[in-house]
Amino acid sequence: MQKNLTIKQLEVQKKMLDLNLEISKLQLQMAQVTEALMYPSSPFSGIVQRVFVKVGQAVTPGTQLAIINQTTDLPDPITAIAYVSADIARRISLLEPSILHLNGNTNLSLNPTYITQEAIQGSLYGVYFTVPDNYVRNMTEKGFIQVDLPIGHYDTSAVIPYIPVDAIYQTKDQSYIYIITDNKAQARSVELGNVYGSFVEVQKGLNDVDKVILDRNVIAGDPVKIIQ
Structure with missing residues (x-):
């Protein structure tokens, strides 16, 4: 009896460790996305002449951060731009890297450095990628490459289920979702946990x-019909 109880306790502890690991991974990914969105970048290569803010200081749009002197000796960073429709631009996942297929059968995993909020080429939006300098030989100026963009929601899998917040419906008394049952939509009451970015934990x-x-x-x- 004591042996079985000890085994059960160890199993519970293992599940808790797996749960904490899953949450930590998700928090890390959300922090990386937030960092990427808040990271200031210069429009050209240059040398910083003066900095007006301190590390950790809160700033607002329009705050002058620094004076940068442009130099012609420093090469501008290599930028790859994917032109996509407004619908795709809104649905690109920032939690998963895009795959850039460069010349010489070289694949490069990168997260977008910027996604435009307005159309920049006709009705198309721009998805910008900054390519590391060591991949210069695999690209040509104004050349074309294939880019695989992750569209939709990130697969959170594993120990505890997470679903997009947009999938939740709430009333005064309960939260519910719609699931597919016999090819029809059926409401299912759920018990929610913590919210992480655009995902929420489903406890029951x-x-x-x-x-x-x-x-x-x-x-x-x-x-409802599932399209593979």
Whole structure:
């Protein structure tokens, strides 16, 4: 009896460690995304002449950060730009890296350094990537490369289920989601936990085999077809 109890306790401890590891990984990824969005970059290569702010100081848009003297001796960074539609620009996942297929069968994993908020080429938006200098030989000026962009929501998998916040419906008394049952949308009451960025933890009510509907135009009873 004591042996079985000890084994159960160890199993619970292992699950808790796995849970903490999963949460830590997700928090790290969210922190990296936040860092990338807040990282200031210069529009050209140059030498910093003067800095007006201190480390850790809070700044607002329009605050002068530094004076940079442009020099012609320093090469500008290599930038790859993917032109995409407005819908794709809004749905690009910042938690997963994009894959740039360079010349010479070289693949490079990078996160976008910037996604434009307005169309810059006709109706197309720009997704910018800063390519490291050691990949110069694999690219040509104004050349074309293939880019694989991660679209949609990040697969959080594993120990505890996370689903996008947009998939949650709430009333005064409960939270619920829509899942696919017999090719129809069915409401399912769930118990929620912590929110991490655009994802929320589902503590109760969701099984491993459940397929959550993300389209908010679907209501209970609507026929649903899964497109592979």
